[in-house]
Each structure stands twice: as C-alpha cells, then as structure tokens.
Amino acid sequence: MERRSGKELRELFLKFFEEKGCKRYHSFSLVPDDPTLLFTIAGMVPFKPYFLGLKTPEVTRATTAQKCVRTNDIENVGRTARHHTFFEMLGNFSFGDYFKPEIIPWAWEFLTERVGLDPNRLYATVYLDDDEAYDIWHEKVGLPKERIFRLGADDNFWAAGPVGPCGPCSEIIYDQGEKFSCGKPTCTVGCDCDRYLEIWNLVFMQYNRDEAGNLTPLPHKNIDTGMGLERLASVVQSVPNDFETDLFRPIMDKACELVNVKYGEDPKKDMAVKVISDHIRASAFMIADGILPTNDGGGYVLRRLIRRCVRYGRLLGIERPFLTELLPVVRESIGDEYSELIEQASAIEQVLSTEEERFSRTLSQGSDLMDSEIDKLTAAGRNILPGDVAFVLYDTFGFPLELTEEMCEERGITIDKEGFEAAMEEQRERARASSKQTSSVISKNVYTELADKIAPSPFCGYTKTKCEAQVKAIIVDGALAESAAAGTEADLVLSETPFYAEKGGQVGDTGTITAGGMTFEVADTIYPVADLIVHRGRVTAGTVKAGDSVSAEINVERRAEIQRHHTATHLLHEALARVLGKHVRQAGSIVTPTFLRFDFNHFAPVTLDELREVERLVYAEVLKNKPVVTTIMAIEEAKKTGARALFDEKYGDEVRVLDIEDFSTELCGGTHVKNTGEIGLVKIIREEGIGSGIRRITAVAGSSSLPLFQSFGLAVTSMVTMLGGDVETLMSKIESMVDEKKVLERKNRELQVKAAMSDIENSVKPRANAGGVDLIVEKFDDITPDLLRQIGDRIRQKYPNALMLLAGVGEEKRVALTAMASPEIVKLGAHAGTLLKAVAAEMGGKGGGSPTLAQGGAQSSKDLGKAFDAAPKLFEELMTKGK
Structure with missing residues (x-):
C-alpha cells in the first residue's frame, strides 16, 4: 500500500x-x-x-x-x-x-x-x-x-x-x-x-x-x-x-517546539498537544465560517475550544499568547481545498489573539479563587478540595481538572474527583436536555410542500417595479386555500414578482397586488423556505382566487430608500475595513427604508476620530457619484476578482457581484442604487458593542438624514442659547460642567459617608461573636453599594476581626447588600459570600461573592428586619461549618 x-x-x-x-x-x-x-x-x-x-x-x-x-x-x-x-x-x-x-x-x-x-x-x-x-x-x-x-x-x-x-x-x-x-x-x-x-x-x-x-x-x-x-x-x-x-502531527510538533518538548516522552504533554492540535483546527474553521466567540450557541462552543487550547498550553508551560503561531501549520496541513482559511486569515488571527488575551485574565482570576479556597482548607486543617469547587474552576474559569490537580498538588491538596464528576454529569444532563444537536428532524409544512411542487417565483425586481403574474397559491391560517375574501390575512405565491423577499439583511418589499376590483395590500415579502417567495398581507377589497391574473407593484419610494441604505452598507463595510483593519467583516445587518444597522467583528470601541474618518471615506464615494455595477458570474470567478462574501449569505453556483469602482466589490443579491450620488449623506448615529468581539453601527442615509441633521442642529442651537457663547466654545463649557458635577458628586459622597459614620462609636456594635469573629449588621438610608464599601472600610478600623453585613436602602425601598471580611478572619472560617447569600434569601433577594467581598440585594426592604434578625444564627452556622 x-x-x-x-x-x-x-x-x-x-x-x-x-x-x-x-x-x-x-x-x-x-x-x-x-x-x-x-x-x-x-x-x-x-x-x-x-x-x-x-x-x-x-x-x-x-x-x-x-x-x-x-x-x-x-x-x-x-x-x-x-x-x-x-x-x-x-x-x-x-x-x-x-x-x-x-x-x-x-x-x-x-x-x-x-x-x-x-x-x-x-x-x-x-x-x-x-x-x-x-x-x-x-x-x-x-x-x-x-x-x-x-x-x-x-x-x-x-x-x-x-x-x-x-x-x-x-x-x-x-x-x-x-x-x-x-x-x-x-x-x-x-x-x-x-x-x-x-x-x-x-x-x-x-x-x-x-x-x-x-x-x-x-x-x-x-x-x-x-x-x-x-x-x-x-x-x-x-x-x-x-x-x-x-x-495533525505538524501542528503537534509546532506546539512541542514552542516549549522545547518532544512528543512521545510524557503522556500528559502528549494529550495536551493533541487537544491543542484538534481545537485549533476547529477554531480556525469556525471563525472562517463567520462564527465568533459569544456566551451562547455556536459562539459559546468556539469560546470553549479556544479556552481549552489556552489551558492545555498552560499545562505545557506556555504562559504567553501562542495560538496564532500555529495557524500557518494548520493551513499547510489541511491543504488547498479550503481557501477560506487563507481568505479569512486576518480575521482568524484577530479573533484568536483577542480571545486568548481575554482568557488569560480569566485564568488569573481563577487562580485567585483557588488560592482563596486552598487557604481556607489549610486554615481548617483539611487537604481535600471539594468537587464542586473544582467544577466551578473548570466550568467558569476554564481550568481543566489536570491543571487544578497540579496546582493543588504543589500545596499538598487532593481533589474530590467523585464530587467533580457528579457536578460534570449534572452539566452533561443539562446540555443533553437543551442540545440542538439531538434532533435531525425537519418537519414538513404547507411551505415546504409548495416549494417541492411548484417552481420558484422568478424575481424580476432588479429591473422592474411592476409586473403581470398569476396567483399560484393562497395560504390562509397555515393551509392552502382556493380563495381569500376582503378582510382576510393571507400569503400569496405568484408566478413572477418584483417584490424583494427579506434576505441578506434587506427587509422585504411592500406594495399592492390587484386584479379588477380586488386589492391585496402586501405588508411584507419573505422566504419561508428555500426559494419560495411569499407575499404576506391582507385582502382589502374583493376576493383573490388561485389562478387569477394579477398586477403586482411595489412601493417604489420605499424601495428607493432601502436601496440607498443597502448600497451605503457596502460603502460602510469597506470604509471600516480601511480604517480599522482587514480583519473587519460583516457579522449581520439590517437594511430598512429609514436606517441601516451593520454588525462587524472588531475588538475595541471605535473612536470618534475613527468614526469621522469612516464617514469621510463614505461621503467621498457618494460625492464621486460612481456607477454601481452588478454582474452575474460563477462563484469561483467571483472569488478570483477578490469580491468579499458577506457573513450571513448563502451562495449558489452563480452569484451577483456588486462593484463600486476602485472601492468596494462584494457578493450581494440585494437591490441597489445605480450611482453612489443617489445615496445622499450617510450619518453614523450610534456605535456600540453587542457581544464579545462584535460591534454595531447604526446609520441613516438618503431622506432620513435630513430630519436627523435638523434635530442635531436644533439641539446644538438650544444648548448654545442656554449656556451662552458660540458653537466653538460649546464643548469646553459642557466639559467644565461635567467636571464640576463630578467634583460635587465626590463631595456629596464624602458628606454621606461622614454623616453615616458621625455616630459610629455608639451606633455600630457587634450582633454576635463566634470563633473569635464578630458579626456586624447595619442598615443605612440612601447609600449606594460603593459607599457601603467605604463605610465598611471605616468600620473595619474599629473592628478588624468583624464579618460585616451592611444594607443600603435606596429609591423605591430597594435594598443593596454588601458583606466584607478580612483575609485573617476568612482563615477562621468566615465567608462573606455565603453569609450574604443566606441573608439575602431571607428577604427574597439574591447575592453572593468571594470569601472577602460579596454583593447582592432585594427589591423591597419590608423583610429586611426579619433577615437581620436571622443573621446571627446564620453567622454561627457558617462559623461552625467553617471549622
């Protein structure tokens, strides 16, 4: 062989x-x-x-x-x-x-x-x-x-x-x-x-x-x-x-090279490089297909894989970022079949490096938790780390059990593996119960049956706003119908249509379908399955019947505004890539008649200067009034032109390539203006983060931009009138007011703390004592959680061995809770998080935290007295259990 x-x-x-x-x-x-x-x-x-x-x-x-x-x-x-x-x-x-x-x-x-x-x-x-x-x-x-x-x-x-x-x-x-x-x-x-x-x-x-x-x-x-x-x-x-x-082997060898170890000499290190080689391949391909690290769905799986790579890198002794160093070997080992690894190389590197850096910080936090738990065990004369603690380190902070074992072993601590496995099995059961991968059934419905029986409706809306067609099907209440009378909400399928169905972020067209005395008002146009275009709306006059010859006409003004915003999205995409870097690519979009929303991958807020430069680039293309040219070509040919594919689109063998000369070339099946000058002024109105590594820009174009500028102008004029001066000095006046406000707020906080502490010698007394630790429970009115911590620091000066539980009652009688304990009394069994959680539960609230600091609260203060009365007993139980 x-x-x-x-x-x-x-x-x-x-x-x-x-x-x-x-x-x-x-x-x-x-x-x-x-x-x-x-x-x-x-x-x-x-x-x-x-x-x-x-x-x-x-x-x-x-x-x-x-x-x-x-x-x-x-x-x-x-x-x-x-x-x-x-x-x-x-x-x-x-x-x-x-x-x-x-x-x-x-x-x-x-x-x-x-x-x-x-x-x-x-x-x-x-x-x-x-x-x-x-x-x-x-x-x-x-x-x-x-x-x-x-x-x-x-x-x-x-x-x-x-x-x-x-x-x-x-x-x-x-x-x-x-x-x-x-x-x-x-x-x-x-x-x-x-x-x-x-x-x-x-x-x-x-x-x-x-x-x-x-x-x-x-x-x-x-x-x-x-x-x-x-x-x-x-x-x-x-x-x-x-x-x-x-x-796999070249990737493993590269990982071994990074730490100067040899594969085959240490089973634990062999396993680590195997995990890394598998997960880095998966991560690279997932990112190339538009998946980004998030806290749910496929993004959560990607985040977990990246974190496992980093964790096992730590087991090998790699303390610095290293994942991007493996990518060239991944591309070489996989071969030429998957061009997306090359095309999306910049994005893959950016996502991996950012997530790796972020997780390194999380690992440090997990180490702090482990140190705290081990200190607590040592103080109590124990040497077995509870399984649920090991699981929290695994699930929340990403510590593999092997890493936890190594760190515990260094301090003479073993792990309750049975408890860990029990917690792990509970998680698996939850995952199995909610997993989307447990089913492979796709249900038939009226739309799937239609899609298989009739040919897709040809879309003529790229060149026409009105066409003659035949009603191929009528759906009422989820079932096929022969007709629909006035007042009936229905879905119509036509033999041909100028109506664009929602796809690629562009919303569906509205308009009318008429025949004789029949009028059907189209409220939306959608793809319920495959290539089946469905006109969703209401019969407002007459009766529509299957087989009727009809005239279908879109709302032309609305379509024109959609086209302005859609073409503006392409300009915005390219401008962002030029200003922020080639890693930028679309992660979702909505294009409407009144605004556009564009999601893209980037790992820091976009600065005001960067946003201004993006707007400048876009507006420069608008002023040049360049032709917007659409060409139909084979997908492979389109790729050779360098056309950018959008994240949420699926492409067939033939694609539409949108080209704005010397600026933007993208695959897009949407509708667009003929020249960039039709777009009008594009104004970004908001930039925000919507998830890990995902930013969102909301902007307006066309006729929507005039009311916006008018409102901006009115707001600026009003502020100049109120504050005096002129537009040039407006910002400096506002900055001075903001600085003055911060000073006054700081002085107010100091006065609040001073007022709360004015009678501290007499008002604050321990409620209980157990194991050499005092319990102090106090309520303060109109105090924020930050001020509670400052008050706690002052109380600690008088009672250094106290576990403090402080409540601040604020607006609408809501209660903020803060619990504090010094590392010294934590060694004696005190735990701020455990006590606060128990006391909060007494008043229907929630909370928790570390042994030294915890926060929580409740919606109402009506049970605060009862909760404080229960605190001494809960405290004594805690101290007894801690020993």
Missing part, C-alpha cells in the same frame, strides 16, 4: 466519485441551513432536504469532502485515538439514482484498487435481515462469508429521526492487526478495542417509518455514505492514531 497524505486521499476520493458521475461540491459551511442543528455534523446535513423529500435536488449524484464539527464528547479529545471536534467526512450521495448494487462494489474498488488496502484485512457488517447487501458483498464483491457480520439496529440501521426516511447500513471494517487488539479471546468485529476499525459507513435509505413504527419502501431509494478522512489517513499512513497523521 502506497503511503499517501491526507490531501492526496481527499482528492483521490473526490476524483473517484466524479468518475462515477457524481457532481463534486465544495464543502458547505459549518453553519447549516437547519434549525435543528448547531453545526454541520455530517456530510449528509446539507443534502437532508433531498433525503426527506422536502426539496428536489439539482443532480442525482453528489460527492463532498465536508468539514464537520461535533462537540458532544469533547472531554475525550486527546484521550482516545479517534475523538475529534473538527473532522472531514468524505461522502458520496445518490438521490433516487444508484443503490446497493453500485455503491458496495464501488466502495470495495476505491479501498482496494485506488487506496491499496489489503483485501484480506477488510470486513463488512450488514443489518440483520439485509440479505440483499449480504449477497452483494459475498457474490458480487467476493468477500468470504466469515468476513461478513450481521448486526442489529444499534450498529447497522440509520434513521433521520423517529419518523421519516431510514434504512439499513453496511460498515466497512479494517483489521489493524493484533498489536491493536484488546487481547481477549472474544476480540472480533464489533469489539470496543481498536483492532477492527470502522472506516466507511454506507447507508441505504430505502424505507419510510410512520408514527406507529411501520416501515414502507420509499418510491426513490437513496445512498448516503460517510468516511472520516482522518481515520482513513491513519490506516494508509500506518500510524496508531489519527493524531499521528500528517493532518
């Missing part, structure tokens, strides 16, 4: 199935067009509507090398030979075309003749009663009966969901030899060890399962196969695990 690289195997597979008549598709995005999935988790995901009969495919044979992400078993990455978060699935698909008699011999031909695997080491599994597949393997391929295994539904039956298309499958197994065996006499195909390795799964989608569980043959039988490139490479390259293939 000839040794081949991962790149060569990928190309070998794709070319083989092209020879079999399959159309080669470039890998689809990791962000699927599927609400049931967070990521593209298999090669069949982009084709699922075809398998489920929701959409008619453009071809009947296809092949892909699909990038995939799965994170349901992330903790095992690096611990086993085969677990990954990012992997490539080699697949070939048939939509009612070839079936078992073709794919089984083809699979055999590819593995034995093209790849060169030893036929004598190959086995096959089939479903228990799939005699057809069994016979093809034995009689047509020639595989001996003793190397064909019949297995049950858990291993050899695939389903898209509880109901719908399903069918048996056949797995191809490769015998890696005795050195991979578990050594048990029963070791054979199906054993959990690594000797008999599944390398390819052939799914025969031939049945439909109804709600009662009955199977009926499908009118069109389908094929869906999937083979992991990494796994195939490990076999062809004769290495013991996927990580030692050329898809």
